[in-house]
Amino acid sequence: MRAGALVVAIVWVGVVVACGGGSSSEAATSDSFAEQYCATFAPCCGQANRPTDGATCKAFVTAAASGKTYDAAKGTECLDQMKAASSKAEFCTKLGSSDAPSCQDVYKAPPGNVAPGGACKDDKDCAPSTEGKVDCASTFSSGAETRICQVQITGKEGDSPCLGTRDGNTTSFSFSGSGSGTTTPSRGFMCNVSDGLRCDSKTTKCTRISDVGGPCDGSSYACVKTAYCDATQKCVPRLAEGSPCGTNGVSSSACADTTYCDGTTKKCTKTLPAGAACTKSEQCETDRCLNGRCDTSGSDSLSLALLCGGG
Numbered sequence: 001m002r003a004g005a006l007v008v009a010i011v012w013v014g015v016v017v018a019c020g021g022g023s024s025s026e027a028a029t030s031d032s033f034a035e036q037y038c039a040t041f042a043p044c045c046g047q048a049n050r051p052t053d054g055a056t057c058k059a060f061v062t063a064a065a066s067g068k069t070y071d072a073a074k075g076t077e078c079l080d081q082m083k084a085a086s087s088k089a090e091f092c093t094k095l096g097s098s099d100a101p102s103c104q105d106v107y108k109a110p111p112g113n114v115a116p117g118g119a120c121k122d123d124k125d126c127a128p129s130t131e132g133k134v135d136c137a138s139t140f141s142s143g144a145e146t147r148i149c150q151v152q153i154t155g156k157e158g159d160s161p162c163l164g165t166r167d168g169n170t171t172s173f174s175f176s177g178s179g180s181g182t183t184t185p186s187r188g189f190m191c192n193v194s195d196g197l198r199c200d201s202k203t204t205k206c207t208r209i210s211d212v213g214g215p216c217d218g219s220s221y222a223c224v225k226t227a228y229c230d231a232t233q234k235c236v237p238r239l240a241e242g243s244p245c246g247t248n249g250v251s252s253s254a255c256a257d258t259t260y261c262d263g264t265t266k267k268c269t270k271t272l273p274a275g276a277a278c279t280k281s282e283q284c285e286t287d288r289c290l291n292g293r294c295d296t297s298g299s300d301s302l303s304l305a306l307l308c309g310g311g
Contacts, residue, residue: 027079030070034061036079044092045308056309068107077102101168114149117186139184148184155189155206162199162206163188165221172220174201210235228254243268
């Protein structure tokens with residue numbers, strides 16, 4: 001499975017996984033929004049043997065919303081998106097999913113006044129832009145960090161410079177965005193996987209993600225999610241259960257979703273359900289092997305603790 005750098009604040013990991021049931025028409029206030037998603041998240045807390053009363057969840061949202069303005073339209077969108085996501089079997093185990101991008105904008109901090117390119121300490125320092133989202137982006141060089149306000153515009157194919165690849169609520173930054181390089185551009189483009197685009201760090205352009213049969217360079221998002229980049233730099237279908245992997249030039253990450261490459265048999269093997277005996281996290285559907293069992297809390301136990309409480 002492919003994963004990018006998580007750039008959403010930990011509070012929004014909670015919001016993303018917690019939204020779900022109830023009527024979105026009831027999200028006119030912050031309290032009603034919190035009530036709906038916390039109630040819907042209760043079954044996930046129950047599966048992880050944590051409290052289901054929603055008290056910790058509501059307190060967490062209240063703290064996250066402090067000093068910010070509730071956006072009822074985004075609250076409605078968030079609930080609608082998560083209502084669809086909650087029907088999926090992996091809803092409670094794959095926390096931080098990319099199914100509800102609107103959730104990260106439900107609460108908004110008062111706008112700052114620092115123009116693009118100006119020095120900042122936090123996102124809230126930056127003035128909003130009609131072109132797109134504005135972040136306080138970081139660059140690290142020679143052991144020092146520089147932060148400036150950066151306008152992140154939704155990119156089209158060919159737009160440059162691209163700053164990173166956005167996959168729902170997950171963003172993988174390129175060298176020209178946060179985290180590396182020697183300069184931070186004050187303005188650039190985010191390439192959305194939902195639009196079939198990725199940020200090519202070599203050309204610094206939003207580039208079309210290759211379908212099966214197309215060319216690839218081995219980088220993240222070079223191929224559609226149902227394919228991987230083989231040794232000939234061609235996108236080929238991911239391997240079915242039982243296929244050889246991790247040997248003879250076949251990548252150990254080439255197996256299809258819900259399977260993993262077993263290091264002993266060198267074959268794509270079906271992942272184990274929560275509660276099954278395990279020795280490695282990669283064996284589990286939840287991506288977490290704890291005390292010899294596939295943990296029901298998945299890899300996001302911190303989010304469960306923040307939202308459900310309990311041990």
